[in-house]
Amino acid sequence: MNHTTTVTTGSLKVPDATLHYEVRGQGPLVVLVGAPMDATFFAPLADLLAADHTVLTTDPRGINRSPVDDPGQDSTPQLRADDLSRLLTHLDAGPAVLFGSSGGAVSGLALAIAHPEQVHTVIAHEPPLDELLEDRERLHAATEDIIATYLAGDVMGAWAKFMVQANITMPEGAMEAMFGGERDPRVVADEQRWFAHELRATVRWRPDLPALSSVGTRIVVGIGEDSAGQLCDRASKALAAALGIEPTMFPGGHIGFVEDPARFATRLRAFLPGN
Template sequence: MTTMSLAVPGARLHYEVRGTGPLVLLTGAPMDARAFEPLAGLLARDHTVLTTDPRGINRSPVDDPGRDSTPAGRADDLARLLTHLDAGPAVALGSSGGAVSVLALAQLRPDLVHTVIAHEPPLEDLLPDRDQLAAATEDMIATYLAGDVAGAWRQFLKIANIELPPGAVEQIFLADRSPQAVADEHFQFAHMLRHTARWRPDLDRLRSVPTRIVVGIGAESAGQLCDRAARALADALGVAPTMFPGDHVGFVAQPAAFEQCLRVLLEAHCRA
């Protein structure tokens, strides 16, 4: 693995490159490159795999920590990374907020990505209860900024329709209160989450670009917000959703099974 950084307007992006072969980009938001390490290692057997920390998160510092991170801005960052590597066009798989980023990338620079896989994008604005979701999201952000971190995470899970056992909030979200973890968390709630959830894709643009758009859903995510949003996106684009193993973070919990599903998509493109 090679670790480098790239200066972009207003930030310096940490990125990692593994393997050789056709280029695959794996990205999240707010998840950083660490979440994709197991999957990236498997794909790197015969692919060049690019992972990155999104601006404002972990090893990708921003010049102005008070400036919001938008899908369009993150798409521009990804476009600059892909152009810098000059190894495309690429497959771009984004999960959660990263799925929103790669959809925005397909709109911005379809020449850089021949396939975009949007895995569980939290596109609240595509859903019929968008107004209630927007209000709940604003209340959650306000709860966090008022200092009730545990309460904000519980609201996050409620909005996402994710049920966890008692004590899981403290174990998953509050165990690491290191300065970097707290800074990343604050940036997510204060400057990333709202713009990601409220972003509305240009559906006409996505239907017209040469990039193949794949909408991914975790097999164990039924009824969750991202399951509903992904299905709404697939329906609007006129494509059938692709089921992946696991839930919202199946690539973390089941990287080998997730890789097998992803390789089916990669091989289908090679035969096309």
């Protein structure tokens, strides 16, 4: 059955930034968050969940419609967690289930540590927690090389190195199609901010594992069924092992919620209130 989802947009001034956010539906609160992915990537999944939930999405600070006062400020997990806390307080609709993907999963974990009363469940989908891996020093050195390559102007080279480190194989011609030729200036600006001011702080963040185990927030570690052997697969398994829980498999790969939102929503609903 086709239906139109009403989307209410707003902005919230927070320290050093203004956050764009979107709210859909009615019911228990679900937050969908990425980093650097903005709210647009989550819209199809949010529309599906809004049938019986209030769904909050947002552009992280410095990305798309959430400008920062100081463009040189780094986007850390702690800052993004504080932003999410302020959004939840502003909406006065929690406690929430938070689904965070990639850097958004790191933001969600940081929120659970800082403000566990605001999130009763955090589903951390493929957080890039390099700090939990035994080869973290090698990974950090590779990340610095990737950032330096990008800032030197070699966009394709930086992305090629990133994919190698992530152990993600791209179809032939995909890199050129995605990162070559004429590109959307906004996409380029968000990409530049991610390489220069977000990537390092995200992958170098080390969660307080005893705190995560004791805060009372349910932590679910999600891994894509198609992500076997990738860097985020390794990091997610390391997090689950450190917390003494089994990881949960989700459809698709690192961005399965974009590739097949209907199938992903079905899996995600198992962790939502009333299911």
